[in-house]
Amino acid sequence: MEHLRSVNDLVIRFANVNGTGSASANNMFAKAVFRMGIPVSPKNIFPSNIQGLPTWYEVRINEKGYLGRREGVDVMVCVNPQSLPRDVASVKKGGYFIYDNTKRLHPEYIREDIHYIGVPMTGLTMQHYNEPRQRQLFKNVIYVGALSALLDIEMEVLHGIIADQFRGKEKLIAPNLKALDLGYQHAKNNYACPLEVRLERRDHVKDCILIDGNTACGLGAVYGGATVAPWYPITPSTSLVDAFEKYARKFRIDPETKKKRYAVIQAEDELAAMGMVIGAAWNGARAFTATSGPGVSLMSEFLGLAYFAEIPVVLVNVQRGGPSTGMPTRTQQPDILSSAYASHGDTRHVLLFPSNPKECFEHTAMALDLANRLQTPVIVMSDLDLGMNDHMSPPLSWDDSRKYDMGKVLSADDLEQIEQFGRYLDVDGDGITYRTLPGTHPTKGAFFTRGTSKDEYARYTEAGDAYVRNVDRLLKKFKTSAKLVPPPELYQKKNHSKHGVIFFGTTTYAALEALDLLKEQGLEMDALRLAAYPFNEAVSEFIDEHEKVFVIEQNRDGQMRTLLINELEVFPKKLIPVLNYDGMPITADRIEQLILQSFPEEKMEVHVQNGMN
Amino acid sequence: MTYIKPKFRHPELPKNDLGYVKSDYEGAISTLCAGCGHDSISAAIVQSCFELSIEPHRLAKLSGIGCSSKTPTYFLSNSHGFNSVHGRMPSIATGANMANRDLIYLGVSGDGDSASIGMGQFVHAIRKNVNMVYIVMNNGCYGLTKGQNSATTDLGGFSKAGGLNHYPAIDLVSLAIEMGATFVGRSFSGDKNQLVPMIKAAIAHQGFALLDVVSPCVTFNNKAESTKSYDYVRAHLEATSTIDYVPEKEEITVSYEAGMSALVEMHDGSVIQLHKLAPNWDPRDRFSAVRRLQKAQANGEVLTGLLYIDPESKDMHELEQTVDVPLNSLREAELCPGSSVLERVNAEFR
Ligand SMILES: Cc1ncc(C[n+]2csc(CCOP(=O)(O)OP(=O)(O)O)c2C)c(N)n1
Ligand code: SF4
Ligand SMILES: [Mg+2]
Numbered sequence: 025m026e027h028l029r030s031v032n033d034l035v036i037r038f039a040n041v042n043g044t045g046s047a048s049a050n051n052m053f054a055k056a057v058f059r060m061g062i063p064v065s066p067k068n069i070f071p072s073n074i075q076g077l078p079t080w081y082e083v084r085i086n087e088k089g090y091l092g093r094r095e096g097v098d099v100m101v102c103v104n105p106q107s108l109p110r111d112v113a114s115v116k117k118g119g120y121f122i123y124d125n126t127k128r129l130h131p132e133y134i135r136e137d138i139h140y141i142g143v144p145m146t147g148l149t150m151q152h153y154n155e156p157r158q159r160q161l162f163k164n165v166i167y168v169g170a171l172s173a174l175l176d177i178e179m180e181v182l183h184g185i186i187a188d189q190f191r192g193k194e195k196l197i198a199p200n201l202k203a204l205d206l207g208y209q210h211a212k213n214n215y216a217c218p219l220e221v222r223l224e225r226r227d228h229v230k231d232c233i234l235i236d237g238n239t240a241c242g243l244g245a246v247y248g249g250a251t252v253a254p255w256y257p258i259t260p261s262t263s264l265v266d267a268f269e270k271y272a273r274k275f276r277i278d279p280e281t282k283k284k285r286y287a288v289i290q291a292e293d294e295l296a297a298m299g300m301v302i303g304a305a306w307n308g309a310r311a312f313t314a315t316s317g318p319g320v321s322l323m324s325e326f327l328g329l330a331y332f333a334e335i336p337v338v339l340v341n342v343q344r345g346g347p348s349t350g351m352p353t354r355t356q357q358p359d360i361l362s363s364a365y366a367s368h369g370d371t372r373h374v375l376l377f378p379s380n381p382k383e384c385f386e387h388t389a390m391a392l393d394l395a396n397r398l399q400t401p402v403i404v405m406s407d408l409d410l411g412m413n414d415h416m417s418p419p420l421s422w423d424d425s426r427k428y429d430m431g432k433v434l435s436a437d438d439l440e441q442i443e444q445f446g447r448y449l450d451v452d453g454d455g456i457t458y459r460t461l462p463g464t465h466p467t468k469g470a471f472f473t474r475g476t477s478k479d480e481y482a483r484y485t486e487a488g489d490a491y492v493r494n495v496d497r498l499l500k501k502f503k504t505s506a507k508l509v510p511p512p513e514l515y516q517k518k519n520h521s522k523h524g525v526i527f528f529g530t531t532t533y534a535a536l537e538a539l540d541l542l543k544e545q546g547l548e549m550d551a552l553r554l555a556a557y558p559f560n561e562a563v564s565e566f567i568d569e570h571e572k573v574f575v576i577e578q579n580r581d582g583q584m585r586t587l588l589i590n591e592l593e594v595f596p597k598k599l600i601p602v603l604n605y606d607g608m609p610i611t612a613d614r615i616e617q618l619i620l621q622s623f624p625e626e627k628m629e630v631h632v633q634n635g636m637n
Numbered sequence: 638m639t640y641i642k643p644k645f646r647h648p649e650l651p652k653n654d655l656g657y658v659k660s661d662y663e664g665a666i667s668t669l670c671a672g673c674g675h676d677s678i679s680a681a682i683v684q685s686c687f688e689l690s691i692e693p694h695r696l697a698k699l700s701g702i703g704c705s706s707k708t709p710t711y712f713l714s715n716s717h718g719f720n721s722v723h724g725r726m727p728s729i730a731t732g733a734n735m736a737n738r739d740l741i742y743l744g745v746s747g748d749g750d751s752a753s754i755g756m757g758q759f760v761h762a763i764r765k766n767v768n769m770v771y772i773v774m775n776n777g778c779y780g781l782t783k784g785q786n787s788a789t790t791d792l793g794g795f796s797k798a799g800g801l802n803h804y805p806a807i808d809l810v811s812l813a814i815e816m817g818a819t820f821v822g823r824s825f826s827g828d829k830n831q832l833v834p835m836i837k838a839a840i841a842h843q844g845f846a847l848l849d850v851v852s853p854c855v856t857f858n859n860k861a862e863s864t865k866s867y868d869y870v871r872a873h874l875e876a877t878s879t880i881d882y883v884p885e886k887e888e889i890t891v892s893y894e895a896g897m898s899a900l901v902e903m904h905d906g907s908v909i910q911l912h913k914l915a916p917n918w919d920p921r922d923r924f925s926a927v928r929r930l931q932k933a934q935a936n937g938e939v940l941t942g943l944l945y946i947d948p949e950s951k952d953m954h955e956l957e958q959t960v961d962v963p964l965n966s967l968r969e970a971e972l973c974p975g976s977s978v979l980e981r982v983n984a985e986f987r
Pocket of ligand 3: 703705747748749774775776778779780
């Protein structure tokens, strides 16, 4: 029978039951690979349910550093009888199926073209542990032990992880080590270890960290100086606010009084969450909230208010599959348009597109500065894949000399110098006007904030010309923001191909891998990664300089493509959508196939052209 | 359009402790219908703030949408104001209060704004005990959209635009007491003597202070049968008590006969002095307040006065254990853990 063979290049999938403690064992596995210096990319595939339904944890291990998802399972660890039929079927030819053989496998599930490795996980726990909860938990650790033998994971690395995990709870260490050993010994004694698919220590991880985007965003909000964080629970954004609170509790307690230098408020809904952000930001606090699609829909009216009344709010939109409740535990990038143009009337909002945890951290902190500088909503566009899965990322960094930008806020002294304060008077010509905070000066600088039309002095008006002056200034401000948001990343010094690709956010991993795959086939393309909306000039130049531009994204309608067409007045035919919207992160293979489909004959020509360069 | 009043000051006008005259607390000229109850409430707000010598810039006024929500333009022009969106003022006030606990927050709303579209936010602000004064200018109809029935319109009431109302009215004060409000009062826009001390006491209260003020809409809901009309309220007004509000620094000079008055000491040392009219009225007793309100309702009376107060009330900042200084005053040194801490955080993820 055929054997899959590889070193440091595999996809392993764990099939578990929700709520059985498998998550920590699976994390231990991923971390062990990471600590062996091999790039790793784990993904949780979970149902919208708390207990009892199938969940999967899929880890791609790839020493070249490709971190996008890849189709096909090389090694399956199945501890869930419920999903077993599906799990057997999903293993690649020549791959390995590791299962609990305490009970015999039904002959129906025996495939001729894959290898079966039985580990009596339940049996071993029954023999060695007494409490039912322990038996359930250690079943998971046993398969990690078995994998250690089968894939050649260094045992000391696993011991180190357990020691870290149970620091302060030392008496839990020994039973964990025992479970590891049980699995290890069983595999060693019954199978030829390691398998042909295996691991080997490398030095490819360097100083990277393995962290999820929501934690990084939460940390970004702590470092960025957010003090008021109202929110309403929704997957996949909940863990972001949890992370903010966790680190705020650690780092933001007044040492003397033990009181909090922050407030996390669970609001009654997303409307109220956004209302509280607006109130706090209007009053000079750095405030943010996080939500997902349904929450953004509810916040729409308020986002319009913040846009029109010019209030610095920050929102992290951890996108998930829509419309409506959609696929609440699956990933997509489906809120590009609804975020960019949220609310009625002519509105446009600044969007940031982080593509890894380091950028989650930076963009969240930056959003607090940008919102205050621009006095407008800034929306950080994360997604479920980025937010809830661990990603290998460069370490987070902070410049201690960095000052928080509070934007154009007048002090009492400033007000003394001014003849007449005009809240909406464009003094600097950049469309950004000066504001005052409540409580600043006894007789100067008070004004009325409103969602209705006003003149330069914040007076209510229904005069058409004043309205037009105001909304035109808002447009000017939006143009100013294009210069302040992070520029796109270009992957070549000079364009050298006829065709280009554009991508952003979590699509980046798969897109970069696809570019390499295409290059191997002779199709070399220039690439640009969007980091923000509004688009700056580099984006229109890139599009102008290419014949065809593929826009890769994860939604049905090609929303980023639409936004590019709408904002840059690009000829629509020139932008070719490359889409994935089944709720799973996009793969390089899919991108490659879709791009190749787009010009079958031309491929050779391009090949020749590149061959000459 | 908003009309700005000419600033003219008579030298002999009475001044408060800060040296301000009453007109320093006024706003732009009202554009509401002549005789609108809302204007009387605005005047009472001006009077209260003047008498309390509030520094105008230490107060922030917030509102939703409606004729009532327009009124913040017509008082306290030296205070920052926020005319937000329909029914959502409570959340904005909550956020503002979280950002700066040192200011006074005065929210103004209507019965449509609070009892319908904003009901969720209204009860949750009560539940959180946000430290603010919350005035509902209750006219039993939607004034601004031309007189439709509201959720406080009387059952069986008939309005110009809403027609016959089939649904029971929501009683905001009963609801607020039920929701755990720590200061609940009701008054009438035409009864300045009762309203002014009540606003003053509400400002002194540490927590959410609801004032449900019956405020006739002369244009759409002032028929004699309506419990929100001038005629009806004048004829059926029953006060639980009349009150005086005495700021901390003033000595209480007038004393009332035993059994006729009660003193309620507030958080900040100021005192509310109640002159009891209703027998056995104790505004600190939630249950008797609820019972008395139900009785009044059954009798068709409009029960006014300070209905309930919890002088020990803990506001949201106390509940959340936030620092004593305003959160908006904190800067990098207090907020940012710095790069060396971040290095340690990174290490946890390796
Ligand atoms: C989302 C939304 N829906 C509807 C309206 C229209 N609207 C404006 S004011 C109002 C009712 C106001 O009634 P109330 O709060 O009782 O104020 P009043 O005018 O009676 O003082 C309505 C329905 C709006 N502004 N926003
Ligand atoms: S319509 Fe009614 S509530 Fe509105 S201003 Fe006129 S009288 Fe007042
Ligand atoms: Mg009304």
